[in-house]
Amino acid sequence: MEGNSGSHQPKDNYDGLLAELPDDYLASVEDYHRLAYAVVGEARRVATGRFGLRSLIEGLGTPVFDVPMGRAGEMECRVWIAGDELYADEGGVVRSMHITTLAAAAAFVGVAPGTEAREHDSPELGDTERWLRVSPEVGAHLESWFRLGNDVLEQLRALPDAVDADEVQLWPGHFDIATAIGGAERGTRATYGLSPGDAAHPYPYAYVGPWGEVDRADPYWNDPAFGASLPYSEMLGTANPADAAFEFLFAGYDSING
Structure with missing residues (x-):
């Protein structure tokens, strides 16, 4: 598949994101x-x-x-x-x-x-x-985090060859924002999302969860739990966390659909 991730231009800023997360x-x-x-x-x-x-x-x-x-x-x-x-x-x-x-x-x-x-x-x-x-601080952080997630996931869904893309939702059970894209019958369907953190990943992260098999020899697929993940620290270490999240998600999309 040929693709170009382009450059993400967020419609809002994400000023609520915390550079340092509190101990609790x-x-x-x-x-x-x-x-x-x-x-x-x-x-x-x-x-x-x-x-x-x-x-x-x-x-x-x-x-x-x-x-x-x-x-x-x-x-x-x-x-x-x-x-x-x-x-x-x-x-x-x-x-x-x-x-x-x-x-x-x-x-x-x-x-x-x-x-x-x-x-x-x-x-x-x-x-x-x-x-x-x-707290107001953690609440504002979550709002900015999910807003960032919504923006980059909508950009992913808008790719010309993105098929059967689900609506972006913030799931109250999982407490992450996600979509699924791709054809299950062709083995290209995957879940793309951003989580504020959980028991396995105590800090926020973006993830790609393929529904089918992937080449685990590829270092991109770094998370044995479900596929690939990008930690919050790596996003904050870039000029634009939204760009970093989108580039990561797009890399998984490109790998699965390549």
């Missing part, structure tokens, strides 16, 4: 993760049966979804996280609360804190009355 970074990410799948994603799931989230201009949360209102029809709603605040837009009326506990957040949006959107690598729900370890 992963614990904070896990609590944002709990909030995303047990409250924010759950609010959409209860109303629609779907739970995918998005990177938003205001933060991270649900797309607009309709809530049935009986004879009154439907009301457009949205729930999102920005920094250490939780927001709900119900028919154009916006409310907010400082994030404290899962129980309080669930009551705020009108759901029971649950695990319906849970996936295999979601953290345990835990004590829903425990205060969540959130």
Whole structure:
């Protein structure tokens, strides 16, 4: 396959990205993760049966979804996280609360804190009355990280020969932003994503997860867990982290489709 990765020109900046992550970074990410799948994603799931989230201009949360209102029809709603605040837009009326506990957040949006959107690598729900370890700094970092992810993944999906590209979603169960591109029957399908960190990778990283076999002798395929990964430190060490992330993802795409 012939291809040219080009140059990524981000539509927004990513000023919220932290140059140094705090010692309790992963614990904070896990609590944002709990909030995303047990409250924010759950609010959409209860109303629609779907739970995918998005990177938003205001933060991270649900797309607009309709809530049935009986004879009154439907009301457009949205729930999102920005920094250490939780927001709900119900028919154009916006409310907010400082994030404290899962129980309080669930009551705020009108759901029971649950695990319906849970996936295999979601953290345990835990004590829903425990205060969540959130902060304006880590919240802003996550918003910028997922915004960067959305931008580079949309650029990847826009490649002329990208086939069967899934919508970019922020998955509340995994708590990563990802898409899948390629033909499964041709062995070219792979998942491309960015994660803020997890138990196996305690810091943010970009990854490519091929659905089929790849040449493991190629040093690009450096992650035995699923395929290839690029650590956050290598992105920050470049002039433009978005360019670095896109070039990494494109290299995997080119290898799989070559």
